[in-house]
Amino acid sequence: MRRLIYFVLAFLIWILLTWPSVDGKIDVQVVVAGLIASVIVSVLFHEILPKEHHIFISPVRIFWFLVYVPVFFYYVIKANLDVVYRALHPKMPIKPGIVKIKTNLKTASGITALANSITLTPGTLTVDLTDDGFLYVHWINVKSDDIEEATQFIGQRFEWFLKRIFE
C-alpha cells in the first residue's frame, strides 16, 4: 500500500516536471521512462520515507501546518535580513560557536522538520543530533551556552507548532 502511494506521488511529480511547456504534446517515451523510474524509486526507497501517515489526513494537523507556514516564513525573512546585516557590516559583528539544545519531539519527521527549521532561521545551523533528543547547533551570535537558555532562544518557538503537527 505504501509503495503504491509513493509510486503515485513520484509519477505525479515526474509528470508535472516534464509537462511540455512549448507545444503541449505529451511524449510516450517520457511517460514510459517516468513509469519505470517511479517503480524503481517506490520499490527501493519506501522504507526510508516517513512512516507516520496519519499526519497527512488529520484536518487538525493540516490546520496547524497552514498556521505554521506563515510563521516560518516570517522567521526565515528575519533570519535573512540578520545574516545580510552581518555579512555587509564592515566590522562583521559575529560571535560564533556550537551550542547544545534539547528537544521533546519524538517522531523522526518531527525532528527532521525541527532541524530544517532551525537551519533556515536566525543565525543557527544544525550540525548533529543525538539519540537521546539533543541537537548540536552552530549559532552565529551566541547569546547563551546554557542548554536550557539556548533551547529557549532557538528551539521553543518551532517546537510548539511542530508538536501539534507531527506528534
Add this chain to the structure above:
Amino acid sequence: MTDIIGYIMMVIGVMFDIFGCIGLVRFPDVYNRLQAATKCVTLGTVVLLVGVALICGWGPMSAKAIICAGFILITSPTAAHAIAKGAYASGVELWEKSVVDKYAEEIEK
C-alpha cells in the same frame, strides 16, 4: 499587476542571492559560510522561482517553478547538515574567535 509583483520578487531574490555570496566570501570559517550559503541562497532562489511562477501564470512553467522551490526548501538545509557534520568529522576547526564548542565533548565520548 501580477507581472510587476513577479519582477519585484525576482529582483529581491537576486539581491538575496548576491548578499549570500558576499557573506560566503567574507565570513571566516566553513560553518559561518554555510549560514550565509543556506539561508540567503535558499530564500533568494525560492523568492525568484515564485516570481517566475507569478509571471508565467497558471501552466506548466509555474508548476515546475513551484516544485523546484519546494525541493530547494527541503534539500538545502539537509545538505547543509551533511556538510557541517562532514566538515567537523574531518577536522575542520572553528574560527579562533568562536566562543563555545559543545560538540567537541560529544565527539570525545
